[in-house]
Amino acid sequence: MKEPHNYAHVGYGMIAVAASLAAIGIIALFIGDNGLLADNMQRENTHHFNECKDNNFQTEGCEKYWDRINNVVSGIYVDLEK
Numbered sequence: 001m002k003e004p005h006n007y008a009h010v011g012y013g014m015i016a017v018a019a020s021l022a023a024i025g026i027i028a029l030f031i032g033d034n035g036l037l038a039d040n041m042q043r044e045n046t047h048h049f050n051e052c053k054d055n056n057f058q059t060e061g062c063e064k065y066w067d068r069i070n071n072v073v074s075g076i077y078v079d080l081e082k
Helices: 007-031 037-054 063-068
Strands: none
Touching: none
């Protein structure tokens, strides 16, 4: 039986694995000691959303939520007229 010679595909796969591991290492260096980076980001975003909700989405910076409110799914109905 003939040998398939998939050396190029194996090489490309090894390059992809090495690149993904390098990317993970760079991300780990970026995050550093802050192991709760994503948790802190989510808490900040939730706090901002709750502040906007308390102000009926009329304050500056709350425009990004306008396309997600005033529908049945969100259950939030506000008058967006300024």
